[in-house]
Amino acid sequence: MATGLAGRSVIITGGGSGIGRAAALAFAAEGARVVVADIDGDRADAVVKEVAEAGGDAVAVVGDLSEQHVVDQVARTAVERFGGVDVLVNNAGVMDRMSAVADVTDEEWERVIRVNLTAPFLLTRAVLPHMLAAGRGAIVNTASEAGLRGSAAGAAYTASKHAVVGLTRNLAVMYRKQGIRTNAIAPGGTATNITVDVVEGAHGPAAIRPLLAGAGRVSRPEDQAAVILFLASDAAEHVNGAVLPVDDGWSAV
Template identity: 50%
Template sequence: MKLKDKVAIVTGAGSGMGKSIALLYAKEGAKVVASDINPETTQAVVKEIEEAGGQALAVVANVAKEEDIQNLVDTAVDEYGTVDILVNNAGIMDNFVPAANVTDELWERVMAINTTGVMRATRKVLPIFQEKKSGVIINNASIGGLYGSRAGAAYTASKHAAIGLTKNVAFQYAEYGIRCNAIAPGGVETNIGSTIDNPDPFGMKKAMSGAEFNPKNGNPEEIATIALFLGSDDSNFVNGVVITADGGWTAY
């Protein structure tokens, strides 16, 4: 088992990539703290892990709220004694709204979940990692964080910021044995589309202009295997990188 006795927090674990990561981590021996804003789906993931013989704990959290982040990490430590891996997976789309049409409300909501939540969870675990001189942070970004038009202005900016934070943390805390990496998925079959409501026609047309070059969509399990690699000792010398997982879409 690649993660035997490790304690891993996974946000957005109620569905999609977060669920697949939580299930695979548990299968590989981790004690999983599964977090999501939806209590029913979070508990269902924990039940699935436990029925398969794994260990897991459900913590309902809105990553846009500082108090929820505090409670998430504190609960993990109270239950399992420490945290070894943080997977910042929770995220939302932005209706493909371009810069000319973006509202403060949309901008702030997307940034709060996709960027500020990542920062707060990272800030919370770093003292734990520093004290024991080890720890892994994995940020689920997007090819939208590497290229200019795979989404609207807010989502694109939020994922670019998350990648910048990834690199900053990786370099500044490497001397403590802490690694911080990111995954940049392309088209993956998840329910993040449920966070899209009344998409902006102009923005969506621009964002979809390269869609015909996408060879195929991936599945959440394929992203989970990358998260396993980054969370395990197999990637001990990998720090501050972004692994693009898009089936070759952005290689054209």
């Protein structure tokens, strides 16, 4: 597959671990130059080192992407270091506690929405002027199986990922004539370091767990990264507004 990614500038959020790390390594292997954005500096630096040892070019930006000044730093770093922004991968995210609506605290709701939805919005808004000036760009969002159904997570996470799906489709329509494509993956269960701090005996986990039997096999981060790479590449130049499940058929059940 000819990806056309060599020399392109790519921002990957949550790039220090899991799907983000796998994506950073995959893009770098194609010759792309990568901004690894993560809240954990040690993890981000470790990925940058991995890329460098493999002969690639990457730089880390550390901070909370729900804060505007961090978003500005990420976009500025891509432009100053690599000359622009060709690809944005909005991958960073957090899980909720599987809480049902009656049990969701303000803190849980606000944190999940801020990281999973507001941060991608802020970063997309920050990079769009650069993509518009170039007349091209690819945005890939990490949604979730929880963005396709109501039985895969708690209220906050489910709402945030449904919103990511809506944001993806709106961007695809709004900017297709300007050469910017926006797609999303909807991962099923994936072996990452994201944990779920459930409250045992609470209504949410009790209601959801019996419904997860059809979830299928747990994927590797590399499986998700391969699809992100495809959606960002020239091989997918006519794919726009797609939300692609990567879930071993869970969405078909």
